[in-house]
Amino acid sequence: MARVAGVSVATVSRALRGLDRVSPQTREKVLRVAEDLHYVASPTATSLASGRTRVVAVVAPFLTRWFFATLVSAIEKSLRAQGHHIVLFGLEDDTYDQRLTLTQNMLWKRVDGIITLNVPMTAEEVDLVDRLELPLVAIGSPVPGRACVRIDDRLALRTAVQHLADLGHTKVGYIGSVPDNVAHIQTPQDRLEAFKASVVEFGLTCEPAWILNSDWTAEAAAQDSRDLLRGDHRPTAIVAASDEMAIGVRESARRLGLSVPGDLSVIGIDDYLLSEVLGLTTVRQDVAAQGRAAAELLLRALLDDDEPTDEVVLPTELIVRESTGPLS
Amino acid sequence: MARVAGVSVATVSRALRGLDRVSPQTREKVLRVAEDLHYVASPTATSLASGRTRVVAVVAPFLTRWFFATLVSAIEKSLRAQGHHIVLFGLEDDTYDQRLTLTQNMLWKRVDGIITLNVPMTAEEVDLVDRLELPLVAIGSPVPGRACVRIDDRLALRTAVQHLADLGHTKVGYIGSVPDNVAHIQTPQDRLEAFKASVVEFGLTCEPAWILNSDWTAEAAAQDSRDLLRGDHRPTAIVAASDEMAIGVRESARRLGLSVPGDLSVIGIDDYLLSEVLGLTTVRQDVAAQGRAAAELLLRALLDDDEPTDEVVLPTELIVRESTGPLS
DNA sequence: CTGAAAGCGCTTACAG
DNA sequence: CTGAAAGCGCTTACAG
Structure with a gap:
């Protein structure tokens, strides 16, 4: 790629990522060649070199239930709009009173951050996430010291x-x-x-x-x-x-x-x-708004590198339909 | 890690991955040290070196609807049981008659394979997947020349x-x-x-x-x-x-x-x-069985490196409840 | 504005 | 059975 464009790989890297310090002509040439060659930078190499994966973990106790599916969908859209991907962890087990637990090899060097969907984290899990220094936003069940999006x-x-x-x-x-x-x-x-x-x-x-x-x-x-x-x-x-x-x-x-x-x-x-x-x-x-809010909080931590600890409380609203009526 | 175990990084790599040609004592020592140090190999480095990501793309038109959420859940479980992760792509757009399209930078060097959930692929998308040489299993809407899981x-x-x-x-x-x-x-x-x-x-x-x-x-x-x-x-x-x-x-x-x-x-x-x-x-x-079947077909392609092109047709069954009755 | 070089942390022949 | 070295494909100071 660098060879056919007649520049160094460093210049290719800079041109493609839109950094400054590249002359307009050079940039244009690089972009054209990239286009011709269907060139897309290898994300694994980029991650290894930069230390960031642009992937976030979405952790849910159940994936099939409407509440969680709706959150996942909203989060995926918001994150992808900002160039991030999501990898999904469904923690459900066959029995109802236990669940899989988050482990280091689910997270380490694999994701840049975590969004938990109504999962109460164990002390070990909280330790793990702290040790890995991963930003985290909780939806529903709060995680101590971390940002949280929920209703009242x-x-x-x-x-x-x-x-x-x-x-x-x-x-x-x-x-x-x-x-x-x-x-x-x-x-x-x-x-x-x-x-x-x-x-x-x-x-x-x-x-x-x-x-x-x-x-x-x-x-x-x-x-x-x-x-x-x-x-x-x-x-x-x-x-x-x-x-x-x-x-x-x-x-x-x-x-x-x-x-x-x-x-x-x-x-x-x-x-x-x-x-x-x-x-x-x-x-x-x-529900979708909660997903979007959480995605935005996490994105802020990822892009601006300041981790918010806000608690966002979204409103609820009474909707009267036919299943309730006056006492007769 | 290699240093504290007193062996070379090559030996660590072999020991941790369970390859042969490592003496039992050495392997044991390495495993013990890894445990002590909370060592987990960096998946991005592993991917770059090995060329495999152990991640599969799951592509769905909608994430919120029951059918798709159920598939995603089943696929995630099956794949994780085999050490693979899934990254999710929801293709839904606000309008109903168009959708996002799969692009090279969603896939290239990011995933080892693809499962499509009832998404009819365009010719361009089929070309792309062919060019990237990615195994693919379709659920529902078939993709020409690829394995497919569906009902009749x-x-x-x-x-x-x-x-x-x-x-x-x-x-x-x-x-x-x-x-x-x-x-x-x-x-x-x-x-x-x-x-x-x-x-x-x-x-x-x-x-x-x-x-x-x-x-x-x-x-x-x-x-x-x-x-x-x-x-x-x-x-x-x-x-x-x-x-x-x-x-x-x-x-x-x-x-x-x-x-x-x-x-x-x-x-x-x-x-x-x-x-x-x-x-x-x-x-x-x-629905869950369809997800599991698709995951297994893809896993076979990933682990054994032979891509199946089977068509798996799962049975359906009439369930009579109260919404139908004899003509009166 | 651009390039040469080191480094990210693994895996994989190749020697021994 | 084990190690030294090259290589995976990028990014990032550092020179120029």
Whole structure:
């Protein structure tokens, strides 16, 4: 390449990367030759020489669920627009209470930075990332001392409970608490706490038996809510910690012959892909915006070399549709 | 690292990679030192020296949709189990009729192989991949001369139509044909053709107005089917080319006061995440299995250096739930 | 503005 | 079985 352009490799490097100290004519000639030869610099050689890979790791507990897929998509777009690529790490294991752990050979000299999607890092993982001196931005579950993008879970839950209170409901249930073995995950904890606090704040009642464990899928939520809905001592409204669970609860109710919202109001959190078409009332969060915000924070660390530690809290919004209604 | 182990870098390299011609004692010592020092070989240096990156490109038109997210997840697991990483390329653009195109600097010296998820490659892209001598496995939309993993779309559609015929329906509609500007995508074409052929085969009728365009989302399908369902000259059953569209059609019917399956039967294709809980009849395909199969084919090309050109066709299965019923 | 040279951290024949 | 040396293809001071 340098040979056919009749210049040194150093000049080729400078011309192609748009550095100054190259005469316009030389630059133009180099660019033309590069074009002719389909020349593209080898990224592995560039990385070895420069020490930067222009790759970022995106780490998620699940890749298939809507929330995570939406984040990944938004992050990929933002990062690629700035010449970065993403390598994906799905941490899901077959069992629900353990996951793969981040290791040095996933990261070392392989990526310039990390975005975690709602993954609570262990102390060892935090140490590792510190030792590797990698910038990190967390979405959802925060990582101590690092930048974080999230919504205000407390506020979101309060909004949901308030909506039910406004409709006249006094007996409310909740689905989305999580067994002890996965208690390290932040979001379920936060939402449950916030739910309970809001119930008190608005003077409603929620019996312990009305708080249901579920694994955050629609299928499981349908199953896990059946017993409660079948009995006659039940709440008149249920808050689900995610729209997918809300969909499951509503289906369960319908199968038992309950009308929604006539006999039972159901509200979720997210504004999931199908929530609009299914007429589900929800507290909306803008997932793609969270992905973009995280990508931008990380890019700032990468390009300007100053690592931000901001906490970005994005707004949520009540969307009233057909799954909630006044107490009859 | 070599220094503290008291051996040459060549020996370290051989010991760590498990090559032969290293004495057991030496190997053990090297491994111990590596452990102590948290030593992990720099993948960029390894790649530059060996010419292999152990990274594969996964290329998808959309990352957020269930089908693609499920594939990505399965592929990532399979590949990582064999020491490979994936870098993700989402090709979606804001408009629906164009997409980003694969370029040399996405691939060159960056990945060892490619898996395409239902993306019809342009002639230029095929040329590029040929020129870079990259192995490629396609899922869904085939790439000429390359290995391909898919289901039998004709058979799947025939199964759906037959199910409706068995229930006594004679007037059937279809949703999921696609406007001319995206006609290059294979799946919608195949499914529409197969639907038409099956309608003839089983002696049913489908008027041209009963074939609806839609962009394969639930939301759009709900909208796109409204006019047809509102009229009184309509089919008694509809085949949707995807479950997400089937869900949209059913919601649309319900909102218009039609009972499903009393007034209208709806069947989809996929067995989408929510299809079971929503009681949707469908022709199931195993998406994760397609991802795993593609990963294995590519791995074979990568590890054994013989590129397979097999066509793997995975089975589909009729799952009858509550959205279809006998003609009343 | 441009080039020669060292260096990034590995792997791979080649000797021994 | 082990080591010295060349080479992978770039970037980056350093001279000029």
